[in-house]
Amino acid sequence: MDGSYRGRLAPSPTGYLHLGHARTFWIAQQRAEAAGGALILRDDDLDRARCRPEFVAAMIEDMQWFGLRWSEGPYHQSERMTLYIAAFERLRARGLIYPCTCSRQDVLRALSAPHEGEDEPLYPGTCQDCSPDRAREGVNWRFRVPEGETISFTDGALGLHTEIAGRDFGDFLIWRKDDQPSYQLACTVDDDDLRITEVVRGADLLTSTCRQLLLYRTLGYKAPAFFHCPLVTDADGVRLAKRHDALSLRTLREQGRSPGELRGGASSG
């Protein structure tokens, strides 16, 4: 408990905050408190097509209503482009990324929130030999994963987790055609720059964590610890994050539900 713990809350303002995310944030807060550390709020507002200023304001209000308190931020990703471009150029200079002109569907997938894009098919490597010697803008860029390498880490909640690069996930997006960093790149650069010591997130992001571990290593960053929260399901076993109906904090609040009751079984183990 030396106060060196730095956790973070990283919501995306693409809609109203969901109970599933709020519960994960609650666990993140409990862990930061238990460690006597800091909790940083990061606004993941890079998806220009879906993020809106009114959602940022609503997100902050809803988080405060739920009882979440942070000691630093919000940091807005849209204001941190210089950092992402520098990381992109380092990867490019080392020949670790390549421009990819594959289907529009891939582009759309990259534009989706990471929770929705997790199950993307393995990229077949079609553009792997394309020269990286071209303008950054106007094309997607992918990171070449070390084929067959085992990526493993010990998760604070789930224990040992292992995936194989090229089998469990393929070459992934680093930069998007609309000249924005991918979630994987922006998240890794920020978690390093903001000196995050533990990332608390949903278990649907386990594969993203493996991708990001490759980026930590490649960029020479020290990886934080990870704590993946089991996904919360409703009474019918449907994942909260997949439900589009009445489970925004806003709706639940209007229905008279209290934060204490909604925090429910959320526990930091």
Ligand code: GLU
């Ligand atoms: N903004 C991302 C999300 O909402 C952050 C995920 C994470 O890295 O914790 O899914």
